[in-house]
Amino acid sequence: MQRLEDFAGANGLLVAFVFVGLVMALAHLVARHLTRGRLHGSAVAIAMGLLLAWAAGVDTGGKNGVADYPLLAGVGVLGGAMFRDFAIVATAFGVRLSDLRSAGWVGALSIPLGVVLSFAVGALVALGFGLRDPAEIATIGAGAATYIVGPVTGASLGVSSEIISLSIAAGLVKAVLVMVATPLVARRIGLNNPASAMIYGGLLGTTSGVTGGLAATDPALVPYGAMTSTFYTGVGCLMAPSVLYLAVKALL
Amino acid sequence: MPVYGVAVLAACTLAGLYAGDLIGAAMGLEANVGGVGIAMLLLIAGSNLPGRPLLPGSPAGSGVQHWSLMYIPIIVAMAARQNVAAAVSGGTMAIIAGTLAVVAGFALVPLLSRLARR
Numbered sequence: 001m002q003r004l005e006d007f008a009g010a011n012g013l014l015v016a017f018v019f020v021g022l023v024m025a026l027a028h029l030v031a032r033h034l035t036r037g038r039l040h041g042s043a044v045a046i047a048m049g050l051l052l053a054w055a056a057g058v059d060t061g062g063k064n065g066v067a068d069y070p071l072l073a074g075v076g077v078l079g080g081a082m083f084r085d086f087a088i089v090a091t092a093f094g095v096r097l098s099d100l101r102s103a104g105w106v107g108a109l110s111i112p113l114g115v116v117l118s119f120a121v122g123a124l125v126a127l128g129f130g131l132r133d134p135a136e137i138a139t140i141g142a143g144a145a146t147y148i149v150g151p152v153t154g155a156s157l158g159v160s161s162e163i164i165s166l167s168i169a170a171g172l173v174k175a176v177l178v179m180v181a182t183p184l185v186a187r188r189i190g191l192n193n194p195a196s197a198m199i200y201g202g203l204l205g206t207t208s209g210v211t212g213g214l215a216a217t218d219p220a221l222v223p224y225g226a227m228t229s230t231f232y233t234g235v236g237c238l239m240a241p242s243v244l245y246l247a248v249k250a251l252l
Numbered sequence: 253m254p255v256y257g258v259a260v261l262a263a264c265t266l267a268g269l270y271a272g273d274l275i276g277a278a279m280g281l282e283a284n285v286g287g288v289g290i291a292m293l294l295l296i297a298g299s300n301l302p303g304r305p306l307l308p309g310s311p312a313g314s315g316v317q318h319w320s321l322m323y324i325p326i327i328v329a330m331a332a333r334q335n336v337a338a339a340v341s342g343g344t345m346a347i348i349a350g351t352l353a354v355v356a357g358f359a360l361v362p363l364l365s366r367l368a369r370r
Contacts, residue, residue: 169341
Protein backbone atom coordinates (compact mmCIF):
# COMPACT_ATOMS: atom_id res chain seq x y z
CA MET A 1 0.00 0.00 0.00
CA GLN A 2 2.80 2.42 0.93
CA ARG A 3 4.47 1.59 -2.37
CA LEU A 4 1.23 2.32 -4.27
CA GLU A 5 0.72 5.59 -2.37
CA ASP A 6 4.26 6.74 -3.20
CA PHE A 7 3.71 5.79 -6.82
CA ALA A 8 0.37 7.65 -6.97
CA GLY A 9 1.98 10.65 -5.28
CA ALA A 10 4.80 10.79 -7.82
CA ASN A 11 2.22 10.65 -10.65
CA GLY A 12 -0.42 12.78 -8.94
CA LEU A 13 -1.65 14.74 -11.94
CA LEU A 14 -2.14 11.56 -14.00
CA VAL A 15 -4.15 9.97 -11.19
CA ALA A 16 -6.25 13.15 -11.08
CA PHE A 17 -7.00 12.93 -14.82
CA VAL A 18 -8.23 9.34 -14.36
CA PHE A 19 -10.25 10.29 -11.27
CA VAL A 20 -11.96 13.22 -12.98
CA GLY A 21 -12.54 11.20 -16.15
CA LEU A 22 -14.29 8.47 -14.14
CA VAL A 23 -16.42 10.97 -12.20
CA MET A 24 -17.47 12.68 -15.43
CA ALA A 25 -18.28 9.42 -17.19
CA LEU A 26 -20.41 8.28 -14.27
CA ALA A 27 -22.06 11.71 -14.04
CA HIS A 28 -23.03 11.67 -17.71
CA LEU A 29 -24.54 8.21 -17.31
CA VAL A 30 -26.54 9.39 -14.29
CA ALA A 31 -27.64 12.55 -16.10
CA ARG A 32 -28.79 10.63 -19.17
CA HIS A 33 -30.56 7.73 -17.48
CA LEU A 34 -31.64 8.86 -14.01
CA THR A 35 -32.56 12.48 -14.74
CA ARG A 36 -33.41 11.80 -18.44
CA GLY A 37 -31.19 14.67 -19.54
CA ARG A 38 -33.02 17.19 -17.37
CA LEU A 39 -29.82 17.88 -15.44
CA HIS A 40 -26.64 18.67 -17.38
CA GLY A 41 -23.90 16.02 -17.06
CA SER A 42 -21.46 18.71 -15.87
CA ALA A 43 -23.87 19.76 -13.13
CA VAL A 44 -24.11 16.17 -11.90
CA ALA A 45 -20.31 15.81 -12.07
CA ILE A 46 -19.77 18.93 -9.95
CA ALA A 47 -22.39 17.75 -7.44
CA MET A 48 -20.69 14.35 -7.29
CA GLY A 49 -17.34 16.06 -6.72
CA LEU A 50 -18.81 18.02 -3.82
CA LEU A 51 -20.43 14.90 -2.38
CA LEU A 52 -17.13 12.98 -2.55
CA ALA A 53 -15.36 15.97 -0.96
CA TRP A 54 -17.89 15.95 1.87
CA ALA A 55 -17.49 12.20 2.48
CA ALA A 56 -13.70 12.51 2.36
CA GLY A 57 -13.72 15.45 4.76
CA VAL A 58 -15.86 13.57 7.26
CA ASP A 59 -13.63 10.50 6.90
CA THR A 60 -10.19 12.15 7.02
CA GLY A 61 -11.01 15.26 9.05
CA GLY A 62 -8.93 17.29 6.57
CA LYS A 63 -9.85 20.44 4.68
CA ASN A 64 -9.00 19.47 1.10
CA GLY A 65 -11.77 17.00 0.29
CA VAL A 66 -10.61 13.89 -1.57
CA ALA A 67 -7.12 15.41 -1.96
CA ASP A 68 -6.47 14.49 1.67
CA TYR A 69 -6.25 10.83 0.63
CA PRO A 70 -2.57 10.26 -0.30
CA LEU A 71 -3.73 8.27 -3.35
CA LEU A 72 -5.75 11.24 -4.66
CA ALA A 73 -3.41 14.07 -3.68
CA GLY A 74 -3.10 14.96 -7.38
CA VAL A 75 -6.75 16.06 -7.46
CA GLY A 76 -5.65 18.91 -5.21
CA VAL A 77 -3.17 20.03 -7.88
CA LEU A 78 -5.59 19.71 -10.81
CA GLY A 79 -8.37 21.44 -8.85
CA GLY A 80 -6.05 24.05 -7.32
CA ALA A 81 -5.94 27.75 -8.07
CA MET A 82 -3.21 27.48 -10.74
CA PHE A 83 -5.04 25.15 -13.13
CA ARG A 84 -8.38 26.76 -12.32
CA ASP A 85 -7.17 30.24 -13.29
CA PHE A 86 -5.32 28.89 -16.34
CA ALA A 87 -8.47 27.19 -17.66
CA ILE A 88 -10.73 30.14 -16.83
CA VAL A 89 -8.46 32.45 -18.84
CA ALA A 90 -8.51 29.93 -21.69
CA THR A 91 -12.33 30.14 -21.82
CA ALA A 92 -11.97 33.81 -22.79
CA PHE A 93 -10.50 32.69 -26.12
CA GLY A 94 -12.96 33.71 -28.82
CA VAL A 95 -14.84 36.16 -26.58
CA ARG A 96 -15.83 39.35 -28.39
CA LEU A 97 -15.13 42.69 -26.74
CA SER A 98 -18.59 43.93 -27.70
CA ASP A 99 -20.12 41.13 -25.58
CA LEU A 100 -17.98 42.17 -22.62
CA ARG A 101 -19.30 45.71 -22.98
CA SER A 102 -22.92 44.58 -23.21
CA ALA A 103 -23.49 44.72 -19.45
CA GLY A 104 -22.09 48.28 -19.37
CA TRP A 105 -21.94 50.22 -16.14
CA VAL A 106 -24.54 47.94 -14.54
CA GLY A 107 -22.02 45.09 -14.82
CA ALA A 108 -19.37 47.14 -13.01
CA LEU A 109 -21.87 48.34 -10.43
CA SER A 110 -22.97 44.77 -9.70
CA ILE A 111 -19.63 44.09 -7.94
CA PRO A 112 -19.83 46.63 -5.05
CA LEU A 113 -23.58 46.06 -4.94
CA GLY A 114 -23.03 42.32 -4.53
CA VAL A 115 -20.48 42.88 -1.75
CA VAL A 116 -22.78 45.24 0.17
CA LEU A 117 -25.76 42.93 -0.32
CA SER A 118 -23.99 39.79 0.95
CA PHE A 119 -22.39 41.73 3.79
CA ALA A 120 -25.74 43.20 4.88
CA VAL A 121 -27.46 39.80 4.78
CA GLY A 122 -24.63 38.13 6.73
CA ALA A 123 -24.49 40.95 9.28
CA LEU A 124 -28.26 40.78 9.85
CA VAL A 125 -28.07 37.02 10.41
CA ALA A 126 -25.21 37.53 12.89
CA LEU A 127 -27.30 40.15 14.67
CA GLY A 128 -30.25 37.75 14.71
CA PHE A 129 -28.05 35.11 16.36
CA GLY A 130 -27.25 37.51 19.17
CA LEU A 131 -23.83 38.87 18.21
CA ARG A 132 -23.43 42.46 19.42
CA ASP A 133 -19.74 43.28 18.77
CA PRO A 134 -19.50 45.32 15.52
CA ALA A 135 -16.18 43.66 14.59
CA GLU A 136 -17.71 40.17 14.94
CA ILE A 137 -20.84 41.15 13.02
CA ALA A 138 -18.69 42.65 10.24
CA THR A 139 -16.60 39.46 10.05
CA ILE A 140 -19.66 37.24 9.57
CA GLY A 141 -21.01 39.71 7.01
CA ALA A 142 -17.67 39.60 5.19
CA GLY A 143 -17.76 35.78 5.26
CA ALA A 144 -21.13 35.89 3.51
CA ALA A 145 -19.29 37.72 0.70
CA THR A 146 -16.58 35.08 0.16
CA TYR A 147 -14.57 32.73 2.34
CA ILE A 148 -11.50 34.91 1.70
CA VAL A 149 -13.08 38.26 2.58
CA GLY A 150 -14.26 36.79 5.93
CA PRO A 151 -10.89 35.85 7.41
CA VAL A 152 -9.14 38.91 5.92
CA THR A 153 -11.71 41.15 7.61
CA GLY A 154 -11.67 39.17 10.85
CA ALA A 155 -7.89 39.32 11.05
CA SER A 156 -7.74 43.07 10.48
CA LEU A 157 -10.48 43.71 13.05
CA GLY A 158 -8.90 41.32 15.55
CA VAL A 159 -11.82 38.99 16.31
CA SER A 160 -11.56 35.51 17.84
CA SER A 161 -10.67 32.46 15.76
CA GLU A 162 -14.15 30.95 16.38
CA ILE A 163 -15.78 33.89 14.62
CA ILE A 164 -13.23 33.66 11.80
CA SER A 165 -14.00 29.96 11.30
CA LEU A 166 -17.72 30.75 11.26
CA SER A 167 -17.13 33.39 8.59
CA ILE A 168 -15.15 30.89 6.48
CA ALA A 169 -17.96 28.36 6.90
CA ALA A 170 -20.52 30.94 5.73
CA GLY A 171 -18.39 31.61 2.63
CA LEU A 172 -18.02 27.88 1.95
CA VAL A 173 -21.78 27.37 2.23
CA LYS A 174 -22.20 30.16 -0.30
CA ALA A 175 -19.66 28.70 -2.75
CA VAL A 176 -21.12 25.19 -2.56
CA LEU A 177 -24.71 26.42 -2.86
CA VAL A 178 -23.93 28.64 -5.87
CA MET A 179 -22.30 25.68 -7.65
CA VAL A 180 -25.28 23.42 -7.02
CA ALA A 181 -28.17 25.86 -7.36
CA THR A 182 -27.12 27.93 -10.40
CA PRO A 183 -28.14 25.37 -13.06
CA LEU A 184 -31.47 24.89 -11.25
CA VAL A 185 -32.42 28.59 -11.16
CA ALA A 186 -30.62 29.75 -14.33
CA ARG A 187 -33.73 29.92 -16.50
CA ARG A 188 -35.84 31.65 -13.86
CA ILE A 189 -33.29 34.45 -13.33
CA GLY A 190 -32.63 34.89 -17.07
CA LEU A 191 -29.04 33.66 -16.92
CA ASN A 192 -28.65 32.96 -20.63
CA ASN A 193 -26.64 35.82 -22.14
CA PRO A 194 -23.24 37.51 -21.59
CA ALA A 195 -24.70 40.59 -19.90
CA SER A 196 -26.68 38.66 -17.28
CA ALA A 197 -23.69 36.33 -16.70
CA MET A 198 -21.48 39.36 -15.92
CA ILE A 199 -24.10 40.73 -13.52
CA TYR A 200 -24.48 37.30 -11.92
CA GLY A 201 -20.68 37.07 -11.46
CA GLY A 202 -20.57 40.50 -9.86
CA LEU A 203 -23.51 39.87 -7.53
CA LEU A 204 -22.53 36.40 -6.30
CA GLY A 205 -18.78 36.98 -6.49
CA THR A 206 -17.45 33.70 -5.10
CA THR A 207 -15.08 32.68 -7.91
CA SER A 208 -15.29 28.94 -7.35
CA GLY A 209 -19.08 29.11 -6.97
CA VAL A 210 -19.63 31.33 -9.99
CA THR A 211 -17.29 29.47 -12.35
CA GLY A 212 -18.58 26.08 -11.17
CA GLY A 213 -22.19 27.19 -11.40
CA LEU A 214 -21.76 28.60 -14.92
CA ALA A 215 -19.86 25.51 -16.06
CA ALA A 216 -22.87 23.43 -15.03
CA THR A 217 -25.29 25.82 -16.74
CA ASP A 218 -23.64 26.90 -20.00
CA PRO A 219 -19.84 26.81 -20.42
CA ALA A 220 -20.06 29.61 -23.01
CA LEU A 221 -21.03 32.02 -20.21
CA VAL A 222 -18.01 31.19 -18.00
CA PRO A 223 -15.66 33.98 -19.18
CA TYR A 224 -18.31 36.66 -18.59
CA GLY A 225 -19.09 35.61 -15.03
CA ALA A 226 -15.39 35.13 -14.28
CA MET A 227 -14.59 38.61 -15.57
CA THR A 228 -16.64 40.35 -12.85
CA SER A 229 -16.26 37.82 -10.03
CA THR A 230 -12.47 38.14 -10.24
CA PHE A 231 -12.78 41.69 -8.86
CA TYR A 232 -15.28 40.78 -6.15
CA THR A 233 -12.94 39.39 -3.49
CA GLY A 234 -10.60 42.38 -3.87
CA VAL A 235 -13.46 44.88 -3.59
CA GLY A 236 -14.79 42.90 -0.61
CA CYS A 237 -11.42 42.93 1.17
CA LEU A 238 -11.29 46.68 0.55
CA MET A 239 -14.82 47.54 1.73
CA ALA A 240 -15.62 45.07 4.53
CA PRO A 241 -12.96 46.02 7.12
CA SER A 242 -13.30 49.74 6.36
CA VAL A 243 -16.54 51.43 5.24
CA LEU A 244 -18.82 48.47 5.92
CA TYR A 245 -17.37 47.88 9.41
CA LEU A 246 -17.73 51.60 10.16
CA ALA A 247 -21.32 51.48 8.91
CA VAL A 248 -22.11 48.60 11.29
CA LYS A 249 -20.45 50.48 14.14
CA ALA A 250 -22.42 53.64 13.39
CA LEU A 251 -25.72 51.77 13.18
CA LEU A 252 -25.36 49.86 16.46
CA MET B 253 2.37 24.77 -33.28
CA PRO B 254 -0.13 24.23 -30.44
CA VAL B 255 2.55 24.88 -27.83
CA TYR B 256 2.77 28.51 -28.99
CA GLY B 257 -0.86 28.95 -28.03
CA VAL B 258 -0.32 27.28 -24.66
CA ALA B 259 2.74 29.49 -24.06
CA VAL B 260 0.81 32.66 -24.89
CA LEU B 261 -2.07 31.51 -22.66
CA ALA B 262 0.31 30.82 -19.77
CA ALA B 263 2.11 34.13 -20.29
CA CYS B 264 -1.21 36.03 -20.27
CA THR B 265 -2.33 34.18 -17.12
CA LEU B 266 0.96 34.87 -15.32
CA ALA B 267 1.05 38.54 -16.36
CA GLY B 268 -2.58 39.06 -15.31
CA LEU B 269 -2.25 37.28 -11.97
CA TYR B 270 0.95 39.16 -11.13
CA ALA B 271 -0.67 42.47 -12.08
CA GLY B 272 -3.65 41.57 -9.87
CA ASP B 273 -1.27 40.72 -7.04
CA LEU B 274 0.54 44.07 -7.39
CA ILE B 275 -2.77 45.97 -7.51
CA GLY B 276 -3.85 44.15 -4.34
CA ALA B 277 -0.56 44.97 -2.62
CA ALA B 278 -0.76 48.62 -3.71
CA MET B 279 -4.18 48.80 -2.03
CA GLY B 280 -2.75 47.16 1.06
CA LEU B 281 -4.76 43.95 0.58
CA GLU B 282 -3.84 40.30 0.96
CA ALA B 283 -5.93 39.51 -2.11
CA ASN B 284 -5.53 39.35 -5.87
CA VAL B 285 -7.56 42.15 -7.44
CA GLY B 286 -8.83 41.29 -10.90
CA GLY B 287 -5.88 39.14 -11.94
CA VAL B 288 -7.94 36.64 -13.92
CA GLY B 289 -9.91 39.46 -15.54
CA ILE B 290 -6.72 41.24 -16.66
CA ALA B 291 -5.34 37.96 -18.01
CA MET B 292 -8.54 37.37 -19.99
CA LEU B 293 -8.36 40.87 -21.47
CA LEU B 294 -4.73 40.23 -22.51
CA LEU B 295 -5.74 36.98 -24.22
CA ILE B 296 -8.71 38.64 -25.93
CA ALA B 297 -6.42 41.45 -27.11
CA GLY B 298 -3.92 38.86 -28.37
CA SER B 299 -6.58 37.10 -30.41
CA ASN B 300 -7.95 40.36 -31.86
CA LEU B 301 -4.63 42.03 -32.80
CA PRO B 302 -3.96 42.96 -36.40
CA GLY B 303 -2.38 39.94 -38.05
CA ARG B 304 -4.15 37.78 -35.43
CA PRO B 305 -1.45 35.28 -34.45
CA LEU B 306 -4.01 33.40 -32.32
CA LEU B 307 -6.90 32.52 -34.61
CA PRO B 308 -9.43 29.99 -33.33
CA GLY B 309 -8.88 26.88 -35.41
CA SER B 310 -5.24 27.66 -36.16
CA PRO B 311 -2.63 25.25 -34.76
CA ALA B 312 -1.66 27.76 -32.06
CA GLY B 313 -5.32 28.37 -31.31
CA SER B 314 -5.95 24.67 -30.80
CA GLY B 315 -3.47 24.74 -27.92
CA VAL B 316 -5.60 27.36 -26.19
CA GLN B 317 -8.83 25.60 -27.07
CA HIS B 318 -7.61 22.39 -25.47
CA TRP B 319 -7.31 24.13 -22.10
CA SER B 320 -10.64 25.81 -22.54
CA LEU B 321 -12.18 22.35 -23.03
CA MET B 322 -10.35 21.09 -19.92
CA TYR B 323 -12.18 23.72 -17.93
CA ILE B 324 -15.09 21.56 -16.74
CA PRO B 325 -12.91 18.60 -15.63
CA ILE B 326 -10.76 21.07 -13.68
CA ILE B 327 -13.87 22.51 -12.04
CA VAL B 328 -14.94 18.97 -11.09
CA ALA B 329 -11.52 18.45 -9.47
CA MET B 330 -11.94 21.80 -7.73
CA ALA B 331 -15.34 20.69 -6.40
CA ALA B 332 -13.82 17.42 -5.14
CA ARG B 333 -11.22 19.28 -3.08
CA GLN B 334 -13.54 21.82 -1.43
CA ASN B 335 -13.95 21.80 2.33
CA VAL B 336 -17.59 20.71 2.07
CA ALA B 337 -17.53 19.00 5.46
CA ALA B 338 -16.70 22.32 7.14
CA ALA B 339 -19.48 24.06 5.22
CA VAL B 340 -22.04 21.42 6.26
CA SER B 341 -20.95 21.33 9.89
CA GLY B 342 -20.35 25.09 10.11
CA GLY B 343 -23.28 25.68 12.39
CA THR B 344 -26.72 27.13 11.77
CA MET B 345 -25.56 30.74 11.67
CA ALA B 346 -22.99 30.07 8.93
CA ILE B 347 -25.44 28.03 6.87
CA ILE B 348 -28.23 30.62 7.13
CA ALA B 349 -25.86 33.53 6.39
CA GLY B 350 -24.38 31.79 3.33
CA THR B 351 -27.75 30.62 2.02
CA LEU B 352 -29.51 33.97 2.36
CA ALA B 353 -26.57 35.73 0.66
CA VAL B 354 -27.00 33.40 -2.33
CA VAL B 355 -30.79 33.86 -2.44
CA ALA B 356 -30.41 37.67 -2.31
CA GLY B 357 -27.80 37.57 -5.10
CA PHE B 358 -29.94 35.38 -7.36
CA ALA B 359 -32.95 37.63 -6.78
CA LEU B 360 -31.10 40.74 -7.96
CA VAL B 361 -29.77 39.19 -11.22
CA PRO B 362 -32.99 39.71 -13.25
CA LEU B 363 -33.48 43.22 -11.84
CA LEU B 364 -29.98 44.41 -12.82
CA SER B 365 -30.20 42.61 -16.18
CA ARG B 366 -33.31 44.62 -16.96
CA LEU B 367 -31.45 47.83 -16.02
CA ALA B 368 -28.53 46.87 -18.27
CA ARG B 369 -30.81 46.40 -21.26
CA ARG B 370 -32.02 50.02 -21.14
